[in-house]
Amino acid sequence: MGTIHCPGGHTFSDGEIPCPYEYQLLSEPHLMAALDEVEKLDWKAEYAGHKADWAIRSRSIIAYRCPHCERMLIFEDGIDKPATSYRRE
Secondary structure (H helix, E strand, O other): OEEEOOOOOEEEOOOOOOOOOOEEEEOHHHHHHHHHHHHHOOOOOOOOOHHHHHHHOOEEEEEEEOOOOOOEEOOOOOOOOOOOEEEEO
16 A cells, blocks of 8 residues: 555555554454365465465455554555544543
8 A cells, every 4th residue: 555644644654564553354254254264275285375364354454553643544445445534532
């Protein structure tokens, strides 16, 4: 993605791998489906680890925590759509 623009007026980068500000949110049904898929993988296959990672990430919602104001930015409809932001009370 590159630069994340927080509604609090801050910008930060998600270029660091692993990104300390990025979260993967999974509902329990999506997590169970991903785990079922991971269990079926042939772990001797060359790309099993990548397939397991994809099984989980493809079902998750991406979120970021702004390192400046700690707002959570939730990208429920994909990273190319606007995020919903949440602040602590």
